[in-house]
Amino acid sequence: MTGMGTLFQAPGRWLGERPWLWQRPLLITVVLALSVALAGRLSLRQAAVVVALPMLVMGGLVLLRRPQLGPLSLIFIGLLVGIGSNNFNPTVISLSGLTIFWLLYLVASRQFGEVGQMRPLWPLLLLIGSGLLSLLVGQLPWFPLPPAPLSAQLAAVGVFVLSAAAFLMVAHLFGEEKWLRWMVWLFIGLGSIYLVARVSPRPIRRLGAFYPWGSTSCLYWTWIVALLFSQALLNRSLRPAVRGLLFLLLAMALYAALVQTFDWKSGWIPPLVAMAVILALRSWRLAIIMALLGLLVTPVLLSGLIAGDEYSYSTRVDAWVILWNIIEVNPITGVGPANYSRYTPLFPIRGYYVNFNSHNQYVDLVAQTGVLGLICYLWFFWEIFKVAWRLRRRALSPFARAYVEGALGGWAAMVVAGFLGDWILPYVYNVGLVGMRSSVLGWLFLGGLLALDRMTAHQEQTTSPVEDARTPWRAALATPQSVREFGG
Numbered sequence: 158m159t160g161m162g163t164l165f166q167a168p169g170r171w172l173g174e175r176p177w178l179w180q181r182p183l184l185i186t187v188v189l190a191l192s193v194a195l196a197g198r199l200s201l202r203q204a205a206v207v208v209a210l211p212m213l214v215m216g217g218l219v220l221l222r223r224p225q226l227g228p229l230s231l232i233f234i235g236l237l238v239g240i241g242s243n244n245f246n247p248t249v250i251s252l253s254g255l256t257i258f259w260l261l262y263l264v265a266s267r268q269f270g271e272v273g274q275m276r277p278l279w280p281l282l283l284l285i286g287s288g289l290l291s292l293l294v295g296q297l298p299w300f301p302l303p304p305a306p307l308s309a310q311l312a313a314v315g316v317f318v319l320s321a322a323a324f325l326m327v328a329h330l331f332g333e334e335k336w337l338r339w340m341v342w343l344f345i346g347l348g349s350i351y352l353v354a355r356v357s358p359r360p361i362r363r364l365g366a367f368y369p370w371g372s373t374s375c376l377y378w379t380w381i382v383a384l385l386f387s388q389a390l391l392n393r394s395l396r397p398a399v400r401g402l403l404f405l406l407l408a409m410a411l412y413a414a415l416v417q418t419f420d421w422k423s424g425w426i427p428p429l430v431a432m433a434v435i436l437a438l439r440s441w442r443l444a445i446i447m448a449l450l451g452l453l454v455t456p457v458l459l460s461g462l463i464a465g466d467e468y469s470y471s472t473r474v475d476a477w478v479i480l481w482n483i484i485e486v487n488p489i490t491g492v493g494p495a496n497y498s499r500y501t502p503l504f505p506i507r508g509y510y511v512n513f514n515s516h517n518q519y520v521d522l523v524a525q526t527g528v529l530g531l532i533c534y535l536w537f538f539w540e541i542f543k544v545a546w547r548l549r550r551r552a553l554s555p556f557a558r559a560y561v562e563g564a565l566g567g568w569a570a571m572v573v574a575g576f577l578g579d580w581i582l583p584y585v586y587n588v589g590l591v592g593m594r595s596s597v598l599g600w601l602f603l604g605g606l607l608a609l610d611r612m613t614a615h616q617e618q619t620t621s622p623v624e625d626a627r628t629p630w631r632a633a634l635a636t637p638q639s640v641r642e643f644g645g
Contacts, residue, residue: 220255220258224258224259224262224330225330225331225336227255227258227259227326227330228255228323228326228327228330228331228340228601228604229336229339229340229343230251230255231248231251231252231255231323231597231601232340232343232344232347232598232601233343233347234247234248234251235247235248235372235593235594235595235597235598236344236347236348236351236368236372236373236377236594237347237367237368237369237372238369239367239368239369239370243370243371243589243590243591244312244589244590244591245590246369246371246590246591246593246594248593248594248597249315249319249590249593252319252322252323252593252597253315253319255322255326256318256319256322256326259322259325259326259329259330263329268329271329272325272328272329275325275328275329275607275611276540276543276544277324277328277537277540277541277544277607278325280533280534280536280537280540281321281324281325281533281537282321283533283536284317284321284526284530284533284534284537285314285317285318285321287490287526287527287529287530287533288313288314288317288494288525288526288530289314290490290526290529291490291491291492291493291494291525291526291527291530292310292311292314292493292494294487294490294491294492294493295310295491295492295493295494295496296493299486299487299492299496299500300483300486300492300500300503301503302499302500302502302503303499304492304493304496304499305493305494305495305496305498305499305585305586309494309495309585309586310493310494310495310496311494312495312585312590313494313495313525313584313585314494316582316583316585316590316593317582319593319597320581320582320593320596320597320600321600323597323600323601323604324600324601324603324604324607325604326604327340327601327604327605327607327608328604328605328607328608328611329608330608331604331605331608331612332608332611332612333612334554334556334557334609334612336608337556337557337560337605337608337609338556340601340602340605341384341388341556341560341605344380344381344384344598345381345384345385345388345403345406348377348381349381349406349409350364351364351365351368351373352381352406352409352410352413353406353409355409355413355417356409356412356413356417369594370591371588371589371591371592371593371594371595372594372595373595374423374580374588374592374594374595374596375423375424375427375574375577375578375580375595376427376571376574376580376581376595376596376598376599377595377598378410378414378424378425378427378428379427379428379431379567379570379571379574379599380567380598380599380602381410381428382407382410382411382414382428382431382432383428383431383432383435383563383564383566383567383570384560384563384567384602385403385404385406385407385410386407386431386432386435386563386566387435387559387560387562387563387564387566388400388403388556388559388560388563389403389404389407390435390559391435391555391558391559391562391563392555392556392558392559393555394554394555394556395555410428411425411428414428422577423574423577423578423580426573426574426577427570427571427573427574427577428570430566430569430570430573431563431566431567431569431570432566433447433451433566434565434566434569434570435562435563435565435566438549438562438565438566439562472506472507473515473516473517475506475507476506476513476514476515476516477515477517477520479501479504479506480497480501480515480520480524482503482504483497483500483501483504483524484497484523484524484527487527488523488527488528489527489528489529490526490527490529490530491522491523491524491525491526491527491529491530492524492525493525494525494526495525495584495585495586496525497514497524497525498512498513498514498586499512501513501514512586514579514584514586514587515579516577516578516579516587517575517576517577517578517579518574518575518576518578518579518580518581518582519531519534519575519576521579521582521584521587522534522582525584534582538568538571538572541568541603541606541607542565542568544606544607544610545561545564545565545568545606546565547610548561548606548609548610548613549561549562549565551613551617552613553609553613557609560605560609561606561609564602564603564605564606567599567602567603568603571599571603579592580592580595580596581596581599582596583596
């Protein structure tokens, strides 16, 4: 590798071979920084900066050697690091820094071609493009009220960019299944502590206080249930005791969602959808039975849920009808990111001239980026579905097969969650940027599907028929080996 790639990778390799040159000075720097910060000579914010800088340097050196640790750190940061404000929370800040690092890594390693071959990349780029186009269009005077502040508009586009970056980083950097395993078990491990705290007596329940606001919203419950259920049900490589523990944790999650927070429908409807899809994928007969039961039960269930929360349901419907007055002004590209809720006082809802939002991911997208943005969003989810469905026909390890089935359940649950709120692409004036603590989980685990697809495609290429034809004895040994490696 030459040029910029050499300049970028050489320091990491050189420092890795000579740890004595940087580990001790860095440790001394951290100690001195802490001493200065604790001495009271700086304000709290200044002290935080002084302490953080050496840690950032250390983190950068680690990422030079193991860039895969970047996406993994987002799970820990999103769930447990509670410093900062809601808007500039550690998830947003860390993901922004990791995105810049990853882009530099792509430039240095000249791997843009690999990323360009990922089909889901294109709807994501077009979604970001539709957001930027709407940003320009949103500056036009659509209504006799000013649009949202430019900072809010840029933040809304930033949600698109950072969500796409989280997905693509996992898809590109995870070239081995071990990283996918680390991501799943890290999330299950950290997420399960919260589950135990939720259903335990008061002393243990205090552990839940370590999970900041936004870290355990809709997609946390969606993916903890989907992954616990799929790994416990389908991963035959796990010991019976481990699978039993996963089922126990799943029971805790369902109890917390269905009993403790039953009124919060976003907390239990998407997880149940994920479980239903995972079960349906096991057998077409079971899928038919579940579909018939769904036709019988769903109308009764929906009527009961609506009756139990009629005000919330009716006001949401009113909001969707009223928002059409804003959307129809420019249905193709929308009225701009974060702008529509600034125009809602022009159209009273139940006699009140107030700012409100749609509480619906799809309506949000149309209002902000128009039909163009919604098409790109749906196109992306269709591409992910095709990737997951293709993976089901490939030889996979027990873990990977359980992951694919669980991710398909999580995919379906995310589609449903979009009808309940802006949980996938948080709207700045509703869930807000703090919602990215949880929403990033969905993008990371969907990115794992594409990473697994690339791994298996590479494995198939290395054992192609053309290569095996040149060495018949290798072809004779290939099938047993692949069975051992991939659990076929």
